[in-house]
Amino acid sequence: MSTSLISLISMGMLGAVLAGGLVVASKKFAVETDPKVDEIEEVLPGANCGACGYAGCRAFAEAAAGEKAPVDGCPVGGSKVAALVAKILGMEPVEGANRKVAQVLCKGGHAEAKLFAEWNGPRDCRIAQSTQNGSFKGCSYGCLGLGTCVEACPFGAMYMDDNGLPVVIEEKCTGCGMCVRACPRDIIVLAEEPQGVHIRCRSLALGKDVRGVCSVGCIACRRCEKECPVDAITVEDNLARIDYDKCINCRKCVAVCPVNTIEYQEGKPVLKKRRAS
Amino acid sequence: MELFLIFIGAVFVNNFVLVRFLGICPFMGVSKQTETALGMGAATTFVMVVTAALTWLLQWYVLEPFGLPFLQTPVFILVIASMVQLVEMFLHKTSPGLYRALGIYLPLITTNCAVLGFSLIAVQGAYSFIQSLIFGLGAGIGFTIALMLMAGIREELRFADVPKPLAGTGIAFIIAGLLSLAFSGFAGLV
Numbered sequence: 001m002s003t004s005l006i007s008l009i010s011m012g013m014l015g016a017v018l019a020g021g022l023v024v025a026s027k028k029f030a031v032e033t034d035p036k037v038d039e040i041e042e043v044l045p046g047a048n049c050g051a052c053g054y055a056g057c058r059a060f061a062e063a064a065a066g067e068k069a070p071v072d073g074c075p076v077g078g079s080k081v082a083a084l085v086a087k088i089l090g091m092e093p094v095e096g097a098n099r100k101v102a103q104v105l106c107k108g109g110h111a112e113a114k115l116f117a118e119w120n121g122p123r124d125c126r127i128a129q130s131t132q133n134g135s136f137k138g139c140s141y142g143c144l145g146l147g148t149c150v151e152a153c154p155f156g157a158m159y160m161d162d163n164g165l166p167v168v169i170e171e172k173c174t175g176c177g178m179c180v181r182a183c184p185r186d187i188i189v190l191a192e193e194p195q196g197v198h199i200r201c202r203s204l205a206l207g208k209d210v211r212g213v214c215s216v217g218c219i220a221c222r223r224c225e226k227e228c229p230v231d232a233i234t235v236e237d238n239l240a241r242i243d244y245d246k247c248i249n250c251r252k253c254v255a256v257c258p259v260n261t262i263e264y265q266e267g268k269p270v271l272k273k274r275r276a277s
Numbered sequence: 278m279e280l281f282l283i284f285i286g287a288v289f290v291n292n293f294v295l296v297r298f299l300g301i302c303p304f305m306g307v308s309k310q311t312e313t314a315l316g317m318g319a320a321t322t323f324v325m326v327v328t329a330a331l332t333w334l335l336q337w338y339v340l341e342p343f344g345l346p347f348l349q350t351p352v353f354i355l356v357i358a359s360m361v362q363l364v365e366m367f368l369h370k371t372s373p374g375l376y377r378a379l380g381i382y383l384p385l386i387t388t389n390c391a392v393l394g395f396s397l398i399a400v401q402g403a404y405s406f407i408q409s410l411i412f413g414l415g416a417g418i419g420f421t422i423a424l425m426l427m428a429g430i431r432e433e434l435r436f437a438d439v440p441k442p443l444a445g446t447g448i449a450f451i452i453a454g455l456l457s458l459a460f461s462g463f464a465g466l467v
Contacts, residue, residue, distance in 0.1 A: 006343050014335070014352060018359040025363050029370040058377060122436050 036065040036088055043084040045076045049154045051176030064089070075100060076174040100175030100190040102158075102168045106143040107200045107216040107261065109163030114138035114213045124148050129184035138213030141203040143187050152182035196249050197242060199224075201261045204237045218261045224253035280411045283404070286467045287415025293391040294423035295453075295460040300391030304424060305449060307382045314428035315421065316375040317382060320368065322417025324360045324386055325395060329413030331356045332396045333406050353396045354387075361387045391420055426456060 040061035048056035052073045054063055063069035064085055071091060072082035078099060117136040119128055125148040128134045134144045145164035157172035158179060166179075166188075180188045187202055199218065203210050207219035220238040232246035233253055240261070254262045293299045300321075307317040332353050340346050365383055368376045376383065386392065395416040399409045430452055439448050 003344065007345050007348055010339055010343060010345060011348065011352070011355075014339075014355060018355060022359055022362055022366075025366055029366040031369050031373075056377070123438070124436075127436075 034062075034065045037061045039088045040064050040085055043077075043081055043088070044074060045081070045174075047076060047154055047176075049076060049174075049176045049178055051075050051174075051178060076176050078175075100177075100192050101170055101173045102175065102177070102179050102188050103191045103198050103200075103265075104143070104149075104166050104168060104188055105198065105200050105202050106141075106165065106187045107263075108139055108142040108214040109145065109161070109165040111163055112214055112216045113142055119144075119146070126182070126184045134185070139203055139205070139210070139217060141185060141187075141201075141205065142214060142217070144185065148182050148184070149179035149188055152178045154178060191244055196264050196266065197247050197251060197254065197262065198265060199233070199240050199242050199262050201239065204239055206238055210238075216259055216261055219259060221258060223256045223258065224262060227252045227256045280408065282467050283408055284411050284415040287395075287412050288419040288422065289460065289463040290465075290467050292419040292423060292460050292463075293395060293416050294420055295457040296463075297391075297394065298457075299394045300389045300420060301453075302385065303382050303389060304420075304427060304453070305446065307379065308424050308427035308449070309431055310378075311425060311428040311432060313375070313378045314424040316372075317379055318417070318421025318424045320364050320379070320383065321386055321389065321392070321420050322414065324357065324364055325392055325413040325417040325420075326410060327360050328353075328357050328392060328396055329399060329409045330406070331360070333399065333404075333409040336400050349397070349400070350393075353393055357392050357396070358387045391416065423456070427453065430456075 037058075038061075041058055044057040044061060046057050048058075050056065052060045052069065052075065054060040054069065054073075060069055060073060064071060064073065067089070071086045071089060072079070074081050074085075115136060116138055119136045121128060121131070123146045125134070125144040125146045128136070128144050128146060133140065137144055143165055145160070145166075147160045147166065149166050150158040150160055154176065155172050155174055157169045157174070158166050159169070161167050168179075175190055177190055180186075180190060185202065191198065201210075201216070201218035203214070203217045205217075207221065210217035210219050218238075218240050220235050220240065222235045222240075224233045224240050225235045229250060229252065230246050230248055232243045232248070233240055234243070235241075249264070251264050254264045287293070291297055294301065294304045303317055303321070308314050335352055335356065336349070340348060340352065361384060364386070365376075368379070368383065395413060399412050402408075402412075404412055427449070431449060434448065434452075443451070
């Protein structure tokens, strides 16, 4: 027999034996998966950011297929993905939810807020907060400025500015909330667009104490509360708070705030047009 | 005694990752957490031991008697690919968490050159059946040790002040180089 024939036969037999073994194994170790899970995973963004509260896109797809998670549970994909997931599950498409954007509620950077000491430990706010309560910063409610939120952002939508404060790049923010969970001082919140008025302070300290450590912190003077025509602002525990559902973006509070804590942030009109189309 | 020497030789002196530089892809890719590194090491070790047995049988009872040593590479790759498939199915059934954590690196054991490399080296060394098995086990354990060392260091690295341009993969490569240098100290042990 020629060598080529022998090699053909032996390779063929080997292939057949191994294939047979694999067929038996695949029967024995078969895992039943819902085809819907694969379909849903296909339409998800696939960043595995965990914003939905599940371990990753696959885990969310499994939960959604079992109808344990809401179809619009993916904040990154927004209404577009929600509609696709709903279609796979044979539901009516849901109404589009508004896009959410992270907002940093502290304005006290190097220029505005006092530092009691210099932090030479690891560049991680959570470590600074859990070991020394972040006491190197004068304000015990303000941004520690070590950039943990920036590192947590899976989309590169944040950076630290020269003043030592995190900045959200609105175009890139998907509203996944990773930064919100990363911040040990709860300074970052998700605000629905087109919400533009933000009270950028989280300090519950008395007005005079705030004045002592920060030039832009809320001193609870209540002028915004009085000025607001729709009662969207309430002052409680020495801090003005805004109800985003009531606010009509009239910006009267921005004008009266004596310490410029309240800000109006213009949306990005060009991008909005693109999103609408 | 000879078996012990082969084992130590495969684990330390000629560690497949850090001395022979085989299987670098999973070494860099799956060495971020000790847990997944251990899973990857265990999967690779299993594939290596089974492959050692099968390739030895094929080499000395099929390829050599029929005068087909030129078919060595495709036959070995066929065996390795089938074994990896088997491990993948087994893991998917028994440990879905590990299966997901390993992700793409699990099917990539197929093309892990450490597995093919050790099969070829075992044949070159004309090892006996038991020697091949021990060699495969040693190679797998050596691979696991390299992965675990790397993962342990990289877990601690999160608290280190790494210069910005080197953060991430850059520093990982430097660590790999230093580890490799350290393992060269085992030279001459066997």
